[in-house]
Amino acid sequence: MPELPEVETVARDLQRWVAGATIMDATIHWDRTIRHPQPPERFVAEIAGATIERVGRRAKTVLLSLADGRVMTVALRMTGALIVADADAPADPYARVVFALEDGRELRYRDVRKFGRIGLWPGGGLRSVGAGRGTRSKRVAEGARRYRIGELFSGHGPEPLGRGFTAARFAERLRGRSAKLKSLLLDQSFIAGVGNIYADEALWRARLHPLRTADSLDEHEVRRLHRTVRRVLREGIANRGASFSDYVGANGQPGANAARLSVYRRAEQPCYRCGRPIRRIVVGQRSTHFCPHCQREPVGSGPA
Numbered sequence: 001m002p003e004l005p006e007v008e009t010v011a012r013d014l015q016r017w018v019a020g021a022t023i024m025d026a027t028i029h030w031d032r033t034i035r036h037p038q039p040p041e042r043f044v045a046e047i048a049g050a051t052i053e054r055v056g057r058r059a060k061t062v063l064l065s066l067a068d069g070r071v072m073t074v075a076l077r078m079t080g081a082l083i084v085a086d087a088d089a090p091a092d093p094y095a096r097v098v099f100a101l102e103d104g105r106e107l108r109y110r111d112v113r114k115f116g117r118i119g120l121w122p123g124g125g126l127r128s129v130g131a132g133r134g135t136r137s138k139r140v141a142e143g144a145r146r147y148r149i150g151e152l153f154s155g156h157g158p159e160p161l162g163r164g165f166t167a168a169r170f171a172e173r174l175r176g177r178s179a180k181l182k183s184l185l186l187d188q189s190f191i192a193g194v195g196n197i198y199a200d201e202a203l204w205r206a207r208l209h210p211l212r213t214a215d216s217l218d219e220h221e222v223r224r225l226h227r228t229v230r231r232v233l234r235e236g237i238a239n240r241g242a243s244f245s246d247y248v249g250a251n252g253q254p255g256a257n258a259a260r261l262s263v264y265r266r267a268e269q270p271c272y273r274c275g276r277p278i279r280r281i282v283v284g285q286r287s288t289h290f291c292p293h294c295q296r297e298p299v300g301s302g303p304a
């Protein structure tokens with residue numbers, strides 16, 4: 001499932017390739033991909049003629065800001081992909097929505113498992129795409145019309161790569177929380193965009209056991225985790241994301257980050273730090289990878 005680095009890669013690709021392009025028409029091959037407005041015919045009528053001004057990301061959602069102020073959201077979920085294709089490229093049987101661009105190219109929303117959703121919303125409430133701040137949502141909610149874009153993300157936590165996400169802010173958010181680190185990192189209301197891959201990677205880098213509770217961390221550990229969360233996400237973006245099955249960038253090519261991961265899906269293989277085997281456990285129904293030697297088990301947690 002695409003996480004922050006994968007979605008960011010798609011957004012950056014699209015910013016390069018379709019910012020300034022005008023959508024002439026949309027063809028919907030799977031109605032349920034369209035979340036808003038309803039019915040899908042209305043979506044088609046409302047998107048036709050719109051010019052894409054810029055492309056960004058909030059949490060795990062791609063945001064296409066239109067020149068008239070509206071925003072099109074694309075939540076890729078499990079297997080969604082946004083691919084820019086030449087007009088003469090062969091048709092894609094998994095394309096659920098195809099946007100015909102004025103210059104003859106197509107922006108294709110491909111989704112094998114069909115969990116992804118596309119919406120078109122009035123703008124407002126997101127000051128700058130990709131630099132999330134927790135307090136923003138409250139400001140937005142006051143006096144907001146229904147369905148403004150900002151409201152869609154009012155339940156989301158801060159962007160971990162945003163300027164406002166300092167170690168002090170992270171410490172503040174962790175304080176008094178008894179949740180396990182792994183579960184907390186996956187909680188989108190705590191921090192936006194981190195999923196299973198990058199949570200495991202950040203915890204390994206920080207040498208913190210996934211079952212440690214947030215309130216058990218000392219100051220140094222908090223700082224370490226803050227640093228490693230940001231680092232693994234930045235490296236993921238630099239490597240164009242991690243492809244395990246369906247994820248591809250907007251060029252249709254897989255990312256290179258999967259081969260560079262340290263623990264995720266490396267159960268029984270040697271830890272890059274100490275050489276002992278990586279273990280896999282299940283935390284909150286999510287498979288979790290860690291090194292039992294480098295990431296010491298919390299006292300009193302019993303056998304993991």
Ligand SMILES: [Zn+2]
Binds near residue numbers: 272275276294295
């Ligand atoms: Zn190790």
